[in-house]
Amino acid sequence: MTPHSTLLDTTSDLELATTINTNSKTLILCPPAVSSRPDLLEKSLSTFDKSSTDVQMLDRLSLKVVNLPISAYSSVLILTDPSSTAVSQELEPYVLQIIFNSMLPKATLRSQEEAFARGNSLQFLVAGFMVEKDVDGSIILIRPEFTGNASVPLKVRRKQRTDDLNEFNTTKTEPVAATTEAPVIKGVGFVLNDDDLEDDDDLIDEDTLLETGDLGTLIQPAECKPSAGKRRRACKDCTCGLREELEGEDKAKREAADKALAAAKEKVAAGVKLTVNDLAEVDFTVAGKVSSCGSCYLGDAFRCAGCPYIGLPAFKPGEQVTVDLDDDQL
């Protein structure tokens, strides 16, 4: 699962003339497209000391397939995606946060991309970086020294929330206090400005609620297994065979009832008349043919298991009931 073992397998005749930061560790982050351009990667790598350089693929970070060590690197470089120009703009808050956490205090984050962090630097500020300009005008992001704690927990801690900036679902990071918070009127009502709903930038990204937010606790529904005192029912996507079992049960009951009904019908043949609608009528008033429990006529709610009248409408004693015996083949 570690891609750099192969990616770093470069030939040993590299010239280390322009090696940077040889005494500290460097992290190189590759957009997915770079992996298909080994030449680009090698060229970039050639300026670094192989023994102190780690390489990670950005997409693996965002997929959470790999994680980064905490407070390990003194410099981080994002390679340019040759097919697209805006890789750094698309760094997710989550990825930015683990990059931030992997950096030592005062460590720098740069990108090969020219426009890196030029436009909207808010996401970087929110992640805790200081944004500075290098001599050539390119932007360098620096992890401030004063963040103190070496590891920043990734889980949002609800209780400690004060001003926090969870719209980006970053962890709590002190350095950028309330850069996005406009003054608000507290109290019962919250005064909404006209422009608050104008575009999606004014709203938090709802997906972050699912990905990194606190979802509270959940009442676990009962699982698909028998529990004492409670009969089993088949799940809609039942694969254990219970559905077939229950359906078979119902079918057998229905067939038994049909048989019993047919037998009863034969016995009271005098009372059976076929109507024009091909309906069979069963006369339940014939003595001795109806029921032993005396409540069949009340309907299914009162019939016992195995009642021949199961599934038929209720009827009044002494009244003729019409039974639709037309069976659709299903």
Next chain:
Amino acid sequence: MAGSLLAGSPVLILYASELGTAADLAKEVAHTLLRRRLNVKCMEANELDPFTSLPIYKTIIFLASTTGQGEIPMNGKDFWRKFLVKRIPRDWLKGVEFTTFGCGDSTYLKYNAAARKIHGRFLQLGATQMVARGEGDEQHSEGIDGSFFPWLEMLVDTLSMKYPLPDGVEPLPADHLLEPEHFVTLTSHRKVTYLVRDVMKDLHVQRPASRTCLIVRNKRVTAESHWQDVRHITISVPGSSVRWAPGDTVTLLPKNFPEDVEEFLVCQGLIDVADHPLGFMRIPNPAVESPLPGRLVQPLTLRTLLTHHLDLTSIPRRAFFGMIANFTDNKVHKERILEFTNPEYLDELYDYTTRPRRSILEVLQEFSSVKIPINRLIDVIPVMRARAFSVASSNTGHSPGSFDEKIDLEILVAIVKYKTIIKKTRQGVCTRWLASLKEGDPISVVFQHGTLVPHSTTELYNKPTVMIAPGTGVAPMRALLRERIFDKGHYLKNTLIFGCRGKDTDFFFQEEWVELVRRDFLRLNTAFSRDQPAKRYVQHVILEQAGHLWERIFKQGAVVYVCGSSGNMPIAVREALIKVFQEKGEWEKEVAVAYLAHMEKEGRFRQETW
């Protein structure tokens, strides 16, 4: 509400509901709390402006279903958008206690996403979780209720502890009738004259944005010998009036058949007043704001109300029995009805109602002594809900034309018909009605924007597509394919994996696919489950086509659509795709799983199952 004891602000119950389940459950929560003598306010989320009103309430219960690709249903969207405003301070809901319940389907990757997001946002804004979240799952053996009842019980216990009843005051029993929020009443002793020929066919409920169109064709597309009746229904829509896109749906409001309405009127002894005019009354400031969908049909009589608004063939819920126990003097009946309201008899209730799919009409025919007063009808019988169908035709090629230009709206409908232990064959209320429609019959439709297919101007839309669409799931994919090929010029890189029972029984749109394949516009792979001894499904095709799918999905970034029945299919499809990724990418399983999750986040894995 009489007997309310909770001082101060009422418990607020909000819901965001796509087709009515969450709304019904919200109402049930409201009624349960009212029986606990709590002060309650229940409404659609959009009805509340969070900024002016939300923190006034100290106890909030939110019920939501999830729609589209993990979104909040339409009637909660306005609320949700405001709720997401960044500027809201993080202690805004400090002191507010809340909980949520979601109605979902665990075969979706974004299972219960809406309720989870709502819950997360409440926490983020400083609210305190009063009771753990509940998540209802359609796939559970007891359906949504499997989680709903335990959650509700916990909610009631917690609130009862917080707001204990004074000594000597008991909660209202399950069969205590609460005041209706709205009701109908006879307004005249003279019959109305219907100005239409047929009160079922010719009258339509005016829903927001509904339009009345005409049926052009209603054709059975499965072999006569095949057990399943599937209809390809073509509806003519006036050309200048509407545009839809692939993935959009139409909602249709089913109607009860005249014979069922007649049977109900007879068994309730209402036949003599069936055609007298009714007035609709609403009490001011009700605890539960539950408007009937759209406007009431006109003229309003018991006959038209029962035909168009009340779902006589739905399966009664537990609360139904609590209400009807009040409307009988027959001791035997009453005793049995009350047993069904007792949680200890849950299994018996299930065996009597859900398992055999027994309808309200059948229950009332059996408990023939129950006579529901007219002013309780719309309280006791659930309101008819609209059903959504994916549009199977595309109209983006048409430019807005004159009114007399007609565009064909097509849907593909599997007619629901099955046997249970009840002798009489069960039929779906909506599909039974649809199956009965003939050429020239009017039909009222509401177009609804869907989220299955990204908009045609987006990058996602223009990527290659892999469509996995067994059975009637192929309907929205037909709309998409037609648009892609004939309007947007994507002649290439369309893959359809279709599955059905047999090549000659239910291979929908076979000629069209053959033609597209002949012209090289489509790559089609099929699974006919019963055409060979071993059953063969779309997931088997996915494994066979591993090389092609890897190329399309991983190398070319294709968007994958999964449409069709919920349950095992989407799960098996996902497992098959993960296997393909593992095999072709030489990945560990976790990587393959993560990749699929990543695709979904990017919008490259899209599912609509029902």
